[in-house]
Amino acid sequence: MDFITSYINQYGYIVLFLALMLELLALPLPGELLMGYAGVLAFQGHLSWVGSILVAGMGSMVGMTIAYGVGYKLGTPFFDKYGLVFRA
Template sequence: MVDMITEWVSAAGYAGVLALMFLENLFPPLPSELIMPFAGFAAARGELSLTGVVIAGVAGTVLGNALWFELARAFGADRAKRFCERFGRYAGVTREDLDAAESALRRWGPMAVFIGRMMPGIRTLISVPAGLIEMPRHIFYAWTLAGTFLWVGGLALLGYMLEDAYTRIEESIGGAGKIFVGLGALLLVFYGYRAWKRRRR
């Protein structure tokens, strides 16, 4: 499984890493916790360079966050909150979510953007209230770039360093491990479906 995913990331190249990380910040097909370590695996095998992988991952992430930030600035706080009151339950972002994120930003300022870039579930959302309160662009992008570099670079480096260990683990687990991975994926789909049903209700 490690070989299969790593070969796929390697075949996609830097443009593929950039595109996946961009999409991860719009409507996540895969989390960065999977994308970047496998890109690091490919770098460890000499199929990509570690520097190139990090640059592509950072670029894709910043572009995805820039889209949310600029849309939020253009949309405005009042319209965004009215939109969330009406349609937020479908997107999983409520008026209360925006109010809480906005409050954190006003309290902690740019540090909230920096730390938020390394927190699952917050990484993309933090860009919206930053745009709504019209955080100066140079501050938003500087802190987003810094936090993104640490997160993405750390994940890629982890994959680069652990490539051999992951390969040995997969070989020792064998077919049983693949069965457990498949069952885990089915459970994730099941719980995701239940959460979606609850949200619709």
């Protein structure tokens, strides 16, 4: 988590967008904690409230769209065959 917070301090909105997008693609990233940290940075004046909310929403929507596209493209036969490998 320390490396993510240092990247957010350095790159701001880009890291927030990518982290929330990748979280929805089944990578174990702590999205809720990142949003809390973004709130702290917004309170301190390093990020804007509106910008953080918009970037987080866009990152989440892009991640959900990619996950849906992968599921739609691969379909049920893929997950029936390889589902045990991708089991949560």
